[in-house]
Amino acid sequence: MSATPSKPGDYTIHQTTDLPLCYCFNVKEQVVVAAIKAKNLKTVREVQQATNAGCGCGCCQPDIQVLLDQHAQGKPMGIKVPVIEARDAKPPLEIPPPFA
Numbered sequence: 170m171s172a173t174p175s176k177p178g179d180y181t182i183h184q185t186t187d188l189p190l191c192y193c194f195n196v197k198e199q200v201v202v203a204a205i206k207a208k209n210l211k212t213v214r215e216v217q218q219a220t221n222a223g224c225g226c227g228c229c230q231p232d233i234q235v236l237l238d239q240h241a242q243g244k245p246m247g248i249k250v251p252v253i254e255a256r257d258a259k260p261p262l263e264i265p266p267p268f269a
């Protein structure tokens with residue numbers, strides 16, 4: 170389900186995780202995805218009523234909408250996360266030897 174990133178800065182879709190999607194109500198992404206699929210939810214409001222996700226500060230509502238859009242389009246569902254690859258990492262700084 171994960172797309173292979175082609176270059177740094179690309180985004181990939183991860184599989185749904187048990188990480189919270191909504192921190193205000195500690196609702197996990199898997200719970201939201203399961204509710205959308207099982208109840209064929211179409212709006213953020215319906216997700217709020219079904220799971221409580223998005224009922225607090227509202228910061229997670231765009232993520233809920235992403236999941237709803239993915240479901241509506243028949244795409245794999247998951248929140249996009251930036252790809253950080255080891256090849257982008259800089260080598261550690263060389264520390265010069267102490268004065269002899």
Ligand code: FES
Pocket residue numbers: 190191192193194222223224225226227228229230
């Ligand atoms: S993080 Fe979901 S309502 Fe605040």
